[in-house]
Amino acid sequence: IHPDWSSSSMERRHDIAMLHLSQPLGLASNPLLARICVPKVQWPNNVETYPSNGTRLAAIGWGNIKQDWTNNSPDNLHQVQVFAIDNNDPICNKSLFDTQVQFCAALYEGGKDTCQGDSGGPILQWLGDQWEQVGITSFGKGCALKGDPGIYTRLAYYHEWIDTIAEEPEKPTSMTYTCDNTLVSCGCGYNYVQLTSSRIVGGEEALPNSWTMIVSLRQTSTNRHFCGGSILSDSYILTAAHCIDTDSPDDVIVAAGMHNKSDENAVIRRVDQIFVHPNWSQPEYLNDIAILRLSEPLELAQNSMLTRTCIPHVHWPTDIQDYPSSGTPLATIGWGHTEMDNHTSSPDNLHQVQVFSIDNNDPNCTRSLYNKEIQFCAGLSQGGKDTCQDDSGGPIFQWLGNRWEQVGITSFGKGCAVAGDPGIYTRLASYHHWIRSIVNDNDVRPPISYTCDNTKVYCGCSLKNVELTPSRIVGGEEAVPYTWSFMVSLQHRSSNSHFCGGSIFSDSYILTAAHCVDDETPDRIQIVAGVHNRSDPNGVIREVDYIHIHPDWSSSSMERRHDIAMLHLSQPLGLASNPLLARICVP
Template sequence: MVSLRLPIANPHLCGGSILSDSYILTAAHCVDTLSPNDLSVVAGIHNKSDQNGVIRQVDHIFVHPNWSSPENLHDIAILRLSQPLELADNSLLTRTCLPHVHWPTIIEHYPSSGTRLAAIGWGNRNSSLLDNSPDNLHQVQVFSIDNNDPNCIESRYDPEIQFCAGLHEGGKGDSGGPIFQWLNNRWEQVGIRSFSKGCAIAGNPGVYTRLAYYYHWIRSIVVDTNVQPPLTYTCDNAKTSCGCGYKNVELTPSRIVGGEEAVPYSWSFMVSIQGRSSKSHFCGGSIFSDSYILTAAHCVEDETADNIQIVAGVHNRSDPNGVIREVDHIYVHPGWSSSSSERRHDIAMLHLSQPLGLASKPLLTPICVPNVQWSTNVESYPSSGTRLAAIGWGNIKQSWSDNSPDNLHQVQVFTIDNNDPICNKSLYDTQVQFCAALYEGGKDTCQGDSGGPILQWLGDRWEQ
């Protein structure tokens, strides 16, 4: 157990737990508005006032990219310390154990209903607007509550990523702090204290972030991003007429949160679709040919051609030197229906009023399209588990506000089997749709990337 501290007067802010020598696990709501310079961590103490704790500064904050503050969804964050805790040399410090149950096992019932749990922290001991938190570390025994319990349903929003725990007469805890179950020989952390509608108030159980859902996301930050260099995809424009950028793509195989900036001009077929008068980006698209752009139907169904322009050959959306073309005709697939939530046939083509002049512009390249015909089994193309790259200028974390980057971003994802439960919740028609993501969340295209391409590498070129 650690205490997260603010710089002025060094007050206790939230709890956290030790993931490794250099990483701390806590709640997103504790740190989402802070910069690393605002935080320090104190470990190896029982009393908050203890002056002999191990103090470390924070140099990076990883907030889960799907964190949503109104409902406290994906309320999880990881802090990287500027200096290791040196666990091997300090017997007062030890790392937390992550859940041994995680995807693909069904996780909505882990921990199972009625499991005896221990929540610890320096949080307030009763409901009060005043700070009545103790100086010494406190613990409380609680029990996990069935997902279908009326009090739990009223409190939490998503049983896959949240669970309830408490006592019928009320409970207590510490934001960001851990909750554990005993496994006969060790304590295993199963959750992070997220919120409750009251402290120690009967009928209001505590809501916890379900750690089993985030096992891979945690491992991706604590392990993968430290050891795997980017892969270079060598593409020769002289040997192929499509699917190659002006520069080679360098894509990090590890699961970087929210993706990463692309090598400038490595995705030469990507375009920004913008309002002609506002010049504001609202969707992505790809170059199909000298005069046609491929995008999504939902991006342009309510637009008229004279309201749209495309910008090609840019890495930064603010670049004034891009190739700008107006649109003179919009072809929306006849099977597309905006009134349906199923979004079948979500595809459109834009005809440009003037050709792009691909032959004379090395920064522009048309995309390659699949050579798999409709008469074959298209439902399994791309095949399950295929490594894919999604690109765009979309939001890099889930938020109601626009946090889309100015520079082009890329992210590695994988196709998900049509029959996978995660895919089944989203997919309506396997002939015309497929799923791609990482199961632990945190990597996929977001709001501003609608209409943009997702691609697979064919050994010498990229295919959309």
């Protein structure tokens, strides 16, 4: 029983106990048994607001199902959905005695609650892939009464006490991040990422080939790793200025496509030019960013073990100095030291760690940060997780749901994983235009993914999702195959030569521009649909039997008003039976 519990008090503070069983349950051999997850709340989250106001919760038990003094406890297990209520809500603070160790949950209108016989049972929140017990049913005034919520012991407060009692070691929690590198052009490794609560300083090994956008910078003379970097494109590497500001291109080589630094099959490239930011300065590490141009391209398209990194392009109303936002979970990776001041602790295999971005105005951050526009802090308030020597120049990422975006470059810190001294990172959102001024291709612009389900919408949705990068058709980027299934090619039947585009309006009609066909007759035109490459011999070909040009179109006018036409096909396309074809939506 918790040492601060008092049965004589009406306040029921520290209403928590643990029972030791005379014989183990045998969890591993019984699929009908499962252990509960207990919260371990870390900064920047606040124990006193965990679970947060309005969180959907589930309470379960065999307690009474209505309020009276008779035993109306059911034989079968019951469940009820309620919501966490703000500590300062009037209906909560009249019943709550200590917001650190108790919280309220109910419905404002009443009618749902725990009751006699439910005490001691769990109340849980859903985390996306598992249930976490956030409280223990403690007490209430009546059951399910309007204005009198249930009071629960706040488990987040008791993590350390539980650890001191339980003999079984806590199983580390891990999160798997999956993405499809055939659907996104950057930020997706060859393998999925599995991130466990650990640290680079004393940390965990990454899954092999899960971070294929990272590279190792090495001294040409000794082949010794000294900094990290990330792949911007076939010919450019992103790193920190302080890593290479005194080097010449001949001093540095880049190793990519490996998990272990010692891998003899790594892709090795020499450097032929170094671009250090013109405003780079020490000792504040301002503008700590540089780009290396390789003497020979990496040939990303031919090597699945290499991936380009995604770079943020922040637009209003998002403020650059708040990107990434405070409290964002971040992943940083590297081959740096796993113990501070131990020069033999640099691992051969790639390591990773999860940290959190820290508010610019946090005292731990402000005493280390020199310019919040171009730097940000990340770490844990209690320390224990951080980057260290030889991780400099490497990337720090945030997860966007379908890919990783590099939000920073490892810059500096006071020690490694020291409580109160977070790591400092170059804020990449501030350097989009500088990077673009050096890397003159479209590789580094993060694509925007547009997802839809063509089984649920009638039009405007193709076989695959569109990945759209800000660019232009002249000098632009290739579309992902079969993402624009309503697009057709207008061709001359005599030569099969493409002369205009169009879109599928229906099984028998194609929408196009009047100026494309005002000099044509139906017997000279054919359309080709369902192809990514115009030369694809498997395209759906249809002849045109009628051309409808808008009656107000005038080919002699330079104004091109009413530049619209519709083509009637001699044979329907068969949209219902061909997943490579889709009709367009018209406003």
